[in-house]
Amino acid sequence: YGSTGTPTTDALCDVVKMLESADSVVLAPTGRGAVAVAILSVVRPGDRLVIVDNVYEPTRRFAGVFLSRMNVETVYVDPLDHDAVRQAVSGAAALFLEAPGSQTFEVPDIPALAALAREAGAVSIMDNTWATPVFFRPLERGVDISVQSATKYYGGHADLVMGTVAANGRNGKMVEETWRELGMHVAPDDVFLALRGLRTLDVRLERHQRNARRVAEWLSAHSKVDRVLYPALPDAPGHALWKRDFEGATGLFSFVLKGYEMDAVQSVVDNLELFGIGYSWGGFESLVTVARMPRIRTATPWPEDEHVVRLHIGLEDPQDLIEDLERALARLP
Numbered sequence: 001y002g003s004t005g006t007p008t009t010d011a012l013c014d015v016v017k018m019l020e021s022a023d024s025v026v027l028a029p030t031g032r033g034a035v036a037v038a039i040l041s042v043v044r045p046g047d048r049l050v051i052v053d054n055v056y057e058p059t060r061r062f063a064g065v066f067l068s069r070m071n072v073e074t075v076y077v078d079p080l081d082h083d084a085v086r087q088a089v090s091g092a093a094a095l096f097l098e099a100p101g102s103q104t105f106e107v108p109d110i111p112a113l114a115a116l117a118r119e120a121g122a123v124s125i126m127d128n129t130w131a132t133p134v135f136f137r138p139l140e141r142g143v144d145i146s147v148q149s150a151t152k153y154y155g156g157h158a159d160l161v162m163g164t165v166a167a168n169g170r171n172g173k174m175v176e177e178t179w180r181e182l183g184m185h186v187a188p189d190d191v192f193l194a195l196r197g198l199r200t201l202d203v204r205l206e207r208h209q210r211n212a213r214r215v216a217e218w219l220s221a222h223s224k225v226d227r228v229l230y231p232a233l234p235d236a237p238g239h240a241l242w243k244r245d246f247e248g249a250t251g252l253f254s255f256v257l258k259g260y261e262m263d264a265v266q267s268v269v270d271n272l273e274l275f276g277i278g279y280s281w282g283g284f285e286s287l288v289t290v291a292r293m294p295r296i297r298t299a300t301p302w303p304e305d306e307h308v309v310r311l312h313i314g315l316e317d318p319q320d321l322i323e324d325l326e327r328a329l330a331r332l333p
């Protein structure tokens with residue numbers, strides 16, 4: 001009876017334990033499910049949860065739709081403002097982190113924020129989907145619970161949906177208990193795809209990184225681009241902390257077009273030929289979306305006239321991707 005695991009799921013959990021430096025790993029049917037398991041493991045009715053303002057939007061929605069119903073109060077903070085975090089986390093049950101910031105890619109000081117949570121007696125959770133444990137291992141940096149959407153780079157071929165939650169000691173026990181009582185199950189064929197994807201994770205990430213860097217550098221020199229939000233670039237927000245804490249950068253980043261109406265920005269997306277329009281990412285192919293920034297920030301409002309275009313740079317020849325971007329940007333006035 002495989003409802004709580006099989007030799008196949010054990011094999012994947014064992015690999016992820018090694019990657020995450022964790023003694024406990026559970027698999028969820030989606031990354032969002034993994035976020036939910038992690039949060040539900042540590043909050044009770046009447047608790048306060050602190051979430052960084054640049055969190056993945058569906059995590060914000062889970063708090064607004066679901067946790068509010070459980071009488072869990074959510075407070076959003078600017079992760080770069082340590083005084084605000086210290087204040088918010090005092091008396092809170094948990095601090096939910098994500099780095100770099102979703103859509104905007106600023107890099108907070110994760111070890112310092114995890115220490116603030118610990119001092120306040122709050123459990124820290126980090127969504128580490130962007131870096132994967134190949135480039136950043138949250139549990140080695142003082143974070144209590146590490147969440148990953150395996151849908152992205154673990155799968156790597158855009159044909160898998162899954163999430164993982166990793167922790168140690170007592171936190172791991174709480175996660176396992178919550179996961180078991182929620183009846184989470186992942187199908188063996190999906191687990192097989194994740195296991196197979198992990199065998200090439202390291203080499204794929206190296207290529208995503210090299211390609212993304214080339215495209216990001218090209219974009220940052222383009223006259224219609226205000227700035228590129230990719231922490232691997234020396235003048236990007238968060239570069240110093242990225243360099244200190246991360247062992248690499250993956251294929252997802254954004255750039256800002258300033259002085260254009262949303263319609264014009266969307267026309268760039270429509271005029272791209274090699275980039276598909278896609279919200280998920282982490283596969284072999286390049287993708288583009290336009291972020292709706294004003295809707296997804298509350299503690300750190302984003303300027304209305306700064307439109308954020310998010311790219312996922314795949315494994316194609318980066319010169320082809322640059323030429324595609326060049327053609328689409330040339331059609332802007």
Ligand SMILES: *Cc1c(COP(=O)(O)O)cnc(C)c1O
Pocket residue numbers: 030031032033035056102127129130149150151152161162163280
């Ligand atoms: C995609 C994503 C998730 C959710 O993953 P799904 O498997 O699509 O549910 C969570 N966090 C981040 C940062 C993501 O990019």
